[in-house]
Amino acid sequence: MTKHIEVMDLVAQMKAAEQTFVLATVVRTVSVTAAKAGAKAIIRPDGTIVAGWIGGGCARGAVLKAARDALADGEPRMVSVQPENLLVELGVKAGENRDGVRFARNMCPSKGTMDVFVEPVLPHPSLVILGGSPVALSLAAQARQLGYHVTIAVPAADLQETPDADMLVDGFALGKLTEARRFIVVSTQGKGDEAALRTAVKTEASYHAFVGSRRKMEALRGKLIAEGIDAAVIDRIKAPAGLDLGAITPEEIAMSILAEITAERRRGQRMSNNHTA
Known part of the structure; x- marks a missing residue:
């Protein structure tokens, strides 16, 4: 006993x-x-x-x-x-x-x-959000309801309110993360875009995304390449983040990102279930 x-x-x-x-x-x-x-x-x-x-x-x-x-x-x-x-x-x-x-x-x-x-x-799937924008805060809250382990990394000075997250990191240095399958979203809204993207591309994940326009991402891509970061690594980042649902509000944009993450997360499981059916 x-x-x-x-x-x-x-x-x-x-x-x-x-x-x-x-x-x-x-x-x-x-x-x-x-x-x-x-x-x-x-x-x-x-x-x-x-x-x-x-x-x-x-x-x-x-x-x-x-x-x-x-x-x-x-x-x-x-x-x-x-x-x-x-x-x-x-x-x-x-x-x-x-x-x-x-x-x-x-x-x-x-x-x-x-x-x-x-x-x-298995550990809860890990969602790492870099930034403290309204989309980032809404994404964290919605993801927590779906069972994700949420980490928000953002300079404390950039936070307007306390986020709904399992872990809060001051700045963009992530440190040790959980063993779970990981999804990373950069939602800085102009505050520390390059630093956040630099962290994102160096962090292993099943999904990398940037909340921003293709044009903005292209400009940031050029700066990161100039710093010596491999273009192929940068090009793994989906920009703009989320499915094209015609989203306008921060809550809708967050929902579109979670929908895209869910599709990526469940892809292997759907294939497995189809083979055993």
Whole structure:
């Protein structure tokens, strides 16, 4: 019981720290198995088991593979580790999926069966906003409602009101960010455009965007290239930011940007669901 409590304590700590991991739980055992129902383990993306225990090598390989797959598509799965003769009786092969269960062969002498539920725990997607414009503030508020971890980076002197954000950075030096998939929007409205863009292009993200006209972005592009920044890196920045919805108000512009980010965020998941449908 104590070990179980320690695992769940660590789960809570890792969730709070916005870390990526898998929680594996033994839900059923038949015959002799090293781990029993209720046993849990925390698995990092590199395959390291940092807490708990779900048995030895008989099940570890299958569970670790399921953990990698779960982190890749964000979907939980069930793994059933069974001896060869039971797989034959069921008419399935090791590695085969049936009715949402992935079957694996138990090569150990115990010949027991163990079903393990593998659940990915992913940090909230990260939205980094550089600037304190009305669009930036509205974008932060709307993104928080959709479950994003929001960081706003802006010189304190440029803020007219306290933003709705998880993290507030004074200036454009971001420091350490969460492990989550990241989206970056520059919305400076003329205050520190170059400095903010310089930070944006140096920060890894799935999406980079600038709230401003193409003409303005082109002028800033020339200045950044003159500083020695690679043109190809700068050209990853979408300008103007957002889908063309005919948006006028800061709230509408923020909504159009979130719509574009959502489309980018869900693209891989939609493809995955289409393949499994």
